[in-house]
Amino acid sequence: MLLAIDCGNTNTVFSIWNGERFLCTLRTSTEHQRTADQYYVWLSTLLAHHRIPMDIDAVIISSTVPRVVFNLRVLSDRYFNCRPLVVGKPECLLPQVPRVDEGTQVGPDRLVNTAGAFDRYGGDLIVIDFGTATTFDVVAQDGAYVGGVISPGVNLSLQALHEMAAALPHVDVTRPQKVIGTNTVACMQSGVFWGYIGLVREVCDRIRGEYDRDMRIISTGGLAPLFAQGDTLYDHFDEFLTIHGLRVIHDHNKALGNP
Ligand SMILES: Nc1ncnc2c1ncn2[C@@H]1O[C@H](COP(=O)(O)OP(=O)(O)OP(=O)(O)O)[C@@H](O)[C@H]1O
Ligand SMILES: CC(C)(CO)[C@@H](O)C(=O)NCCC(=O)O
Numbered sequence: 001m002l003l004a005i006d007c008g009n010t011n012t013v014f015s016i017w018n019g020e021r022f023l024c025t026l027r028t029s030t031e032h033q034r035t036a037d038q039y040y041v042w043l044s045t046l047l048a049h050h051r052i053p054m055d056i057d058a059v060i061i062s063s064t065v066p067r068v069v070f071n072l073r074v075l076s077d078r079y080f081n082c083r084p085l086v087v088g089k090p091e092c093l094l095p096q097v098p099r100v101d102e103g104t105q106v107g108p109d110r111l112v113n114t115a116g117a118f119d120r121y122g123g124d125l126i127v128i129d130f131g132t133a134t135t136f137d138v139v140a141q142d143g144a145y146v147g148g149v150i151s152p153g154v155n156l157s158l159q160a161l162h163e164m165a166a167a168l169p170h171v172d173v174t175r176p177q178k179v180i181g182t183n184t185v186a187c188m189q190s191g192v193f194w195g196y197i198g199l200v201r202e203v204c205d206r207i208r209g210e211y212d213r214d215m216r217i218i219s220t221g222g223l224a225p226l227f228a229q230g231d232t233l234y235d236h237f238d239e240f241l242t243i244h245g246l247r248v249i250h251d252h253n254k255a256l257g258n259p
C-alpha cells in the first residue's frame, strides 16, 4: 500500500492508498520537531482504530516545509523499509516539467495539485488551493504548471489583523449576512469574506485575460466551499485533489521504473 503525505505549513495529511482507493485521510499539525518515532506512534494508533493493516511498501511526500522531510524520510526507512519519493527533488519525476523562470523553486504542493488536476480535468485550468496561503496555479493545455499567484491565506489574514492590531480579537472566518458590520467581529469577518470573494474573482478574471484559451477553475482546500458563490466562482471543488496528485506522481514514477 502507498502512504501519501501532504505536508503544508499548517497541517500535514497522511493518506493510505490500497491500489483502488484511499482508505483513510489523517490530519495532524505540521511541527518540524516531530520525530519518526512520534509519527509512527500516531499513525499506527489511528490505523489500528480504523482497522487498516499497516502493510505500507511505498511512500510519497510533498512538503512545503523543508525541515520536516528529514524525519519523514526516517519514518519511511525505519518503519516501512522503503525510500520515499519526495516531490521537488530531482529524483522524483513529474508528468510535465514546469515552465517558470530559471532557478525558481515551485512549491511542491502546487506541482502536486497541477498533476492531480490535469489527470482529472485535463488542461487549461486555474487551480485554487485555500491553504495557509491561497495559491492559484495555471495548468497549460499539456498539463504543465506555467505560473500563478500567491495570496495570504484566509486564516492568515485574520490572524495578522489580530496579532498586529491591539483592539482586534481572534475571529473565525464565516459568511456574514451583511457587508456593513455593526460590531468589530462582524466588520472583520466582512472584510475578509467579501474581500476574498473579490480577490478570487479579480485574480481569475485577470488570469483569463492573459491566457489565450478558455479555462476552467478547480478549487481545493478546507475553506473553498465557504467561498463558493453558487457556480459562479469555480467549476469544480475537489477536496482530495492534492492527495490524488500525489498518487498520480507516484504512479508516473513507478511506470518509469523509478526508483
Ligand atoms: N467551514 C470551515 N470553516 C472554518 N474553517 C474551516 C472550514 N473547513 C475547513 N476549515 C479549516 O480550514 C483550513 C484549511 O485546511 P487545508 O487543509 O485546506 O489547509 P491548511 O491545512 O490550513 O493549510 P496547509 O495545507 O498550507 O497546511 C483548516 O485549518 C481547516 O480546519
Ligand atoms: C505558496 C505555498 C506556501 C503554498 O502552500 C507553497 O507552495 C510554497 O512554499 N511555494 C514556494 C514558492 C512558489 O511556489 O513559487
Ligand SMILES: [K+]
Residues within 6 Å of the ligand: 008, 109, 129, 131, 221, 242
Ligand atoms: K494543503
